[in-house]
Amino acid sequence: MSWKSASRALSLKTRMALICMAGSLAILLVAVGFMELRFHHEIRARNMQLLTGKLQDIATVLARHPDDPVALAEEALGDAPLNYFVRVLKHGQLILESGGMGDLLPSGSLRGKPLVSILGRDFLVAERTDGAYLTQGAMDITEEIRLARSLRKQMLNTLLLMGLGFTFLGAWATHQALKPLRAIAESTGGITAMRLKQRLDPGEVPQELHDLVLALNGMLNRLDQAFERLSRFSVDLAHELRTPINNLMGEGGVILVKGRSAGEYREVLESNMEEYRRLSALISRMLFLGRVEDPTAVIKALPVEASRLVDEVLAYYEPMAEEGGVRLSGEASGSVLGDAEILRQALGNLVANALEATPAGGEIQVNMRVQSGQAEMEVKDTGRGIPPEELPFMFDRFHRVSGAVDRKSPGTGTGLGLAIVQSIARMHGGDVEISSNPGVGTTVWLHFPT
16 A cells, blocks of 8 residues: 555544644654754853863963963862863973873864863863963863753653654544534434435534535535426426327227227327327437536537528428418527527527417517627517416426417427526526516527627
């Protein structure tokens, strides 16, 4: 298992504990290192100050009493601590030296070295030259160094214990901090398809988790709405399929009861063909609707001439309009950016719905214009109109206006036309509006950017 895989496999509590441990150890290590450096610096600075001060006193005696060895010895060696050593040379000749210094620290071993380690002992050394005199001093700081090392060892042990303590503290703190998330997981774990109305209470979680709870509630709202739409769609689809299938089965059962003439069989087959066409139109529209509502669907956005689009739709529906005694006209200008085939389908659905709702002598106008970066399709009819209470449901699948039983074109009456138009508009980044007055007519607008 790679390091990345292993890190992903760790629980959040373990990760937080390790982070707390690593962070605390890093901070404490820096603190210990800094304290040790300061301690060593203070030891050296304090002892070096004493040593150089002593050398200065000896230099003063040499300046005042250059030929008085008694005064020099009293100043250099009198009341000297055990860890202090001094040597005075004149023209390279030894004239004064602390006892045992020659064996521990030969004259040549002190040149240019502020710190000397000999035989397991550490010496801080200094020297100065005053005319013919060379004065060398040394101070044994072995005990101070040992104390510093012992202190460092104790601090590292303390550091290790503190790191372990921070680890357990981090694990405990993470466990406590994750309680609200565990509560959210328990609450959402009880939500099923039958309990999609259940929501989480933002007031029961910390402020930092409010956005998460609101996002989960929003997701549940969307799932609930989608589930309700799917349930209604399933019921409506079953209802739509049941009617033609029952008609086919009923007619088939009647015709099979006894022998029939060729004309009677022909009538039944013609009636069945009408139901087959209805089923075929329903299936085709359902497949088309599923395609345009696919989130991964990508439209072929190309420049489309508005006038050509409107002329093609009018030319297709002109025979049906003439047969129904409806005047069909249109006007278009500019060009739009979109999928020509899908836009033609949307405009055709609107015209087909208008033909179904418009009686003989009525009029349907199809307009399309582009201005200020917006394209607008408008289909206006002088048909029977839509009751106000039904307008909010016009884009629902399988919804049909009460009393709308006339079907003037094959494949109409499935209740999917406006749902398809709305999906097409949204695929192009737009939407649909509808306005209607009973007995006056209906106008549908399709808007989308271009």
